[in-house]
Amino acid sequence: MPRSTTPLSDPAQWIICEHCDSLYHATPLNKGETAYCLRCAGVLSRGHRMTIEQLLALSIAAGIMFVFANVFPVISISMKGLYNQVTLWGSVEALAQGQITLIALVAGLAIILAPALQIALLFWVLVHAQRDEIAPGFKICMRTLEHLRPWSMLEVCLLGILVAIIKLGGMLDVHPGVGLWAMAMLMVLIVLIAGKDIRRLWDDLGVQPE
Amino acid sequence: MNGIPFAHERKVTLCHVCGYVCPEDAHDCPRCDSAVHRRKPNSLVRTWAFLIAGLIFYIPANTLPVMFTTLLGSASENTIMSGVIEFAEGGSWDIAILIFIASVLVPCVKFLVLGMLLVTCQRRSQWAMRERSRLYRFIELIGYWSMLDVLVVALVAALVQFRGLSTIEPRLGILFFGLVVVMTMLAAMSFDPRLIWDAEVEDV
Ligand SMILES: [Zn+2]
Ligand SMILES: [Zn+2]
Numbered sequence: 001m002p003r004s005t006t007p008l009s010d011p012a013q014w015i016i017c018e019h020c021d022s023l024y025h026a027t028p029l030n031k032g033e034t035a036y037c038l039r040c041a042g043v044l045s046r047g048h049r050m051t052i053e054q055l056l057a058l059s060i061a062a063g064i065m066f067v068f069a070n071v072f073p074v075i076s077i078s079m080k081g082l083y084n085q086v087t088l089w090g091s092v093e094a095l096a097q098g099q100i101t102l103i104a105l106v107a108g109l110a111i112i113l114a115p116a117l118q119i120a121l122l123f124w125v126l127v128h129a130q131r132d133e134i135a136p137g138f139k140i141c142m143r144t145l146e147h148l149r150p151w152s153m154l155e156v157c158l159l160g161i162l163v164a165i166i167k168l169g170g171m172l173d174v175h176p177g178v179g180l181w182a183m184a185m186l187m188v189l190i191v192l193i194a195g196k197d198i199r200r201l202w203d204d205l206g207v208q209p210e
Numbered sequence: 211m212n213g214i215p216f217a218h219e220r221k222v223t224l225c226h227v228c229g230y231v232c233p234e235d236a237h238d239c240p241r242c243d244s245a246v247h248r249r250k251p252n253s254l255v256r257t258w259a260f261l262i263a264g265l266i267f268y269i270p271a272n273t274l275p276v277m278f279t280t281l282l283g284s285a286s287e288n289t290i291m292s293g294v295i296e297f298a299e300g301g302s303w304d305i306a307i308l309i310f311i312a313s314v315l316v317p318c319v320k321f322l323v324l325g326m327l328l329v330t331c332q333r334r335s336q337w338a339m340r341e342r343s344r345l346y347r348f349i350e351l352i353g354y355w356s357m358l359d360v361l362v363v364a365l366v367a368a369l370v371q372f373r374g375l376s377t378i379e380p381r382l383g384i385l386f387f388g389l390v391v392v393m394t395m396l397a398a399m400s401f402d403p404r405l406i407w408d409a410e411v412e413d414v
Contacts, residue, residue: 007217011222015231018226020404021224023214040343040406040407041340041343041344042347079372079376084372085369086368086369095367097380099385100381106388106392143242150395156355160365167366199228208241209241
């Protein structure tokens with residue numbers, strides 16, 4: 001381990017494990033490589049899998065899929081000649097009655113608001129990053145992205161839709177809607193673009209500490 | 211132990227938001243302006259508080275009905291467990307097991323693991339530190355899957371709205387169940403896994 005720099009004088013050369021506070025000298029990783037902490041075996045850092053341009057393209061695709069997933073019904077059912085369908089918003093609304101409205105807010109955050117904000121903020125910072133610029137409001141965008149991550153639950157929502165389809169399939173005719181396919185693609189895209197990997201922009205853009 | 215220095219021994223601390231290596235005496239991260247703490251503030255107390263709140267909500271979440279169904283004139287109410295049993299009796303073992311894992315097993319595992327982590331950290335135990343660290347990351351990863359039942363009830367209640375024929379409505383239990391998920395997520399976020407390793411050094 002080179003001792004030429006100290007963590008105080010040259011912070012960019014060092015890396016701290018978020019799980020156990022171990023301090024390491026940073027080593028650049030190649031695509032697909034992962035560094036693990038020797039003390040706690042947690043992930044220390046990952047090599048970047050995609051370029052900024054690819055991330056931007058995927059965030060645009062995610063934006064389109066988000067619109068499809070929200071405009072089109074995710075499930076439709078029919079029973080004795082009657083027909084009904086549900087969108088993501090419709091399912092959140094179904095929870096917003098009387099005493100339990102609070103849970104509608106949580107569900108709305110988890111399946112609509114958090115993913116929407118994630119996509120919009122990612123697009124904003126990436127569209128500037130791709131031109132080597134630091135987006136206006138970059139710090140607040142990046143901080144918000146970090147705080148949104150745990151509350152974005154598209155994977156759970158997708159599984160929920162599948163369970164609902166099977167659950168109702170026993171008593172009625174159930175058809176998956178266009179929204180479901182968009183939802184499935186959106187989930188994959190969000191997993192690809194909204195992870196911790198986006199923190200690289202701090203270094204890539206050379207955001208200077210004050 | 212194995213000679214890897216701890217960040218606090220070298221007078222630096224990590225910014226959890228952007229990953230910057232901050233000076234130990236900084237209040238805000240020089241790069242992203244987030245508040246930095248050497249350890250999450252009042253981690254043990256806050257984690258206990260969220261955990262106990264979650265445990266309290268867990269009782270009505272399981273005893274109150276989560277769903278009210280009318281089908282051709284007959285009405286029935288389902289709790290989480292009765293929903294699971296209904297699936298199992300109807301032959302859908304896979305769905306029954308899935309919902310059982312997401313709604314019963316995951317919250318219980320979270321309660322137990324967080325409780326164990328809190329007690330061992332308060333005792334400054336050096337037992338199985340690496341494994342406990344792994345367990346913490348595991349419950350952080352699985353925690354939000356418990357929202358499954360909330361979303362299933364939402365979808366089903368929005369769909370089955372055929373007046374006179376069949377309707378499904380959400381009931382109060384689902385609110386408490388959702389709150390259990392939120393509380394256990396907040397508990398996991400408040401816990402600082404670095405406390406596990408602080409037992410290794412004397413002067414913290
Ligand atoms: Zn570590
Ligand atoms: Zn920071």
